[in-house]
Amino acid sequence: MLNKLSNTIYYLSNQDNNERPTLGLVCGDSYSLIIDSGNSPQHAKDFLLEIEKLNVPPVKYVVITHAHWDHFLGMNEFDATVIVNSQTNEIIKEWQSFSYDDRSLKSYVNTNQMSAMCMNIIQTDMPNRNSFKLKSPDVIFEKTLTIDLGNKVCILEKIKSTHSEDSTVIYIPDEKVVFLGDCAYGTTTNSLFHFKQSLLLPMIKDILKYNAEMFLLGHESICDSTEMDIYWRELTRSSQVVKSSSLEDALECFIVENKRDPNNNELFFIKAFVNDHIIQS
Structure with missing residues (x-):
């Protein structure tokens, strides 16, 4: 079921048990925009079924927040313009070259090109996938892009991030809402979970320049400004x-x-x- 944040913003909550991140829907007078396409075609289909229950304008855009598989593998299910930043596009190109049969998937896991969790989700949610090919994004931007959905502006920006080098946030000014994807999280390198310390303060600065009151995160769903302030303080205090x-x-x-x-x-x-x-x- 979709959660209603306002008359024009909805979200499908994250599901940690099957690695499904938060998916967003922003509606203008003319068009709607989706934030992240899900971790599989089935995740995307489930989201689209929920959207069909609403009386909202047609979905014209899908924005991918970053090129981690759980945020873009449902991309093919949307009859819409897919938007990514240029760095995200380069990473997705590698996934476009992949084959998705069991033998290929196992080889990607063995060479650390794909996680075992990703393989398991693909095998569960994509039973008929021997000929599956990930489609190409339609619009590539460098730093910022503004989308007008009809009396509803969405500002897309590639920002510095402790999670990935290609993070995009989506800010809706009139609602004071920002979709962060996973940008505020850490990451794992060589089996060690870490926060990129050198990027922490630049990232916080990039995010706090937006006058946001609600924050949608990939694996927490929603936080208000008080909760985010506590998070930033604890992170900063720890880093220092x-x-x-x-x-x-x-x-x-x-x-x-x-x-x-x-x-x-x-x-x-x-x-x-x-x-x-x-x-x-």
Whole structure:
């Protein structure tokens, strides 16, 4: 079932058990725009069935927030203009060259081109896929793009991100809503989960320049500005005490600077920033 954020914005909540991220729908007077196409054709079909229950203008655009498989593998199901930034497009090109039969999928997992989770979702949600080919995006932008849906403007921007190098956010000014995709999360490199420390403050600056009151995230669904402020403070506070790959030094620094032990979130973030130092070294 779609969640109604306002008279013109809806979203399908994330489902962590089967790696389905939040999908968004923004409606203008003339057209509608979708944010992320889902982790499989079945995910996209489920979303489209929910949209059909609403009396909204036709879907003209689909925006992909970044080129991680769970956000774009449903792309073929939409009869709409698919929009990506240029870096996302380059990554999707690799997936367009893939074959999706079982043997090929297993080879991609073995060579770390695809996760085992991705393979399992594809095998479950795409039973007839031997001839499947991912289609090409239709519109490629570099830094920013503004879409007018009819008295409803959506601002697309490629921003710095601790999650991926190709992150796009979508801001709807009159609603004070921003779709962040996964940009505010960390990432995993060499089996280590980490936040890219050098990009943390530039990313927060990029996001906070928008006058947003509600934030749609890929794997939390929705947060208000108070929740996001807490998240930014905990991330920043944790980052400030990590200056090397020593967890012990970071924890000692945190206690000295804050006169308390870190809470569970802060401890998780501190470990992630320490991992970033380990990876960088």
